Amino acid sequence: NAGVTQTPKFRVLKTGQSMTLLCAQDMNHEYMYWYRQDPGMGLRLIHYSVGEGTTAKGEVPDGYNVSRLKKQNFLLGLESAAPSQTSVYFCASSPLGNRGDTQYFGPGTRLTVL
Amino acid sequence: GQQVMQIPQYQHVQEGEDFTTYCNSSTTLSNIQWYKQRPGGHPVFLIQLVKSGEVKKQKRLTFQFGEAKKNSSLHITATQTTDVGTYFCAGQGNYGQNFVFGPGTRLSVLP
Numbered sequence: 001n002a003g004v005t006q007t008p009k010f011r012v013l014k015t016g017q018s019m020t021l022l023c024a025q026d027m028n029h030e031y032m033y034w035y036r037q038d039p040g041m042g043l044r045l046i047h048y049s050v051g052e053g054t055t056a057k058g059e060v061p062d063g064y065n066v067s068r069l070k071k072q073n074f075l076l077g078l079e080s081a082a083p084s085q086t087s088v089y090f091c092a093s094s095p096l097g098n099r100g101d102t103q104y105f106g107p108g109t110r111l112t113v114l
Numbered sequence: 115g116q117q118v119m120q121i122p123q124y125q126h127v128q129e130g131e132d133f134t135t136y137c138n139s140s141t142t143l144s145n146i147q148w149y150k151q152r153p154g155g156h157p158v159f160l161i162q163l164v165k166s167g168e169v170k171k172q173k174r175l176t177f178q179f180g181e182a183k184k185n186s187s188l189h190i191t192a193t194q195t196t197d198v199g200t201y202f203c204a205g206q207g208n209y210g211q212n213f214v215f216g217p218g219t220r221l222s223v224l225p
Contacts, residue, residue: 041217045212090157100164102147104159
């Protein structure tokens with residue numbers, strides 16, 4: 001099992017450009033999450049999904065959109081990137097989210113917006 | 115909304131010294147998890163605590179959940195250089211909400 005994988009690992013964007021981050025998991029997990037990590041602020045939840053075809057807003061959803069068309073994939077989109085979106089983005093998955101299940105994290109995507 | 119704080123933000127210790135990080139929630143938690151993130155890596159699950167006053171040990175690591183289920187601690191005995199990293203707590207509220215992560219405690223171990 002590859003676990004949770006993320007594509008790409010690094011990306012540099014100019015302000016206003018768009019991009020999509022891809023997260024894939026091969027553990028048949030129902031729940032998937034997108035977090036951003038900034039220095040001194042820990043992990044903040046952007047959006048999450050409780051199953052195929054569902055998405056919901058987390059703590060910091062503005063400027064991002066997500067889709068979960070297939071159970072194993074969770075996409076995070078930035079329509080018009082801003083310097084404030086410079087961060088490290090982590091995807092995670094868990095079997096179920098409301099029973100305190102373990103979250104398994106991907107390796108992260110380091111995004112810089114100039 | 116629920117807030118989770120951790121202290122200290124940074125800790126530098128000499129190898130062999132003990133280390134403790136504290137996690138405090140603004141609301142009562144149903145459970146709390148601890149994760150470790152090595153420099154340049156991703157968070158990795160360490161343990162989950164569910165019961166009031168629960169204490170769990172993993173080799174040199176001791177985890178404790180407070181009686182009121184609003185705070186937790188992680189204690190490392192006799193630190194080693196392999197303990198370097200950032201330790202995060204993540205708390206889940208009583209209504210199945212998503213986990214809220216604390217800002218983390220970054221541990222440096224000097225050989």
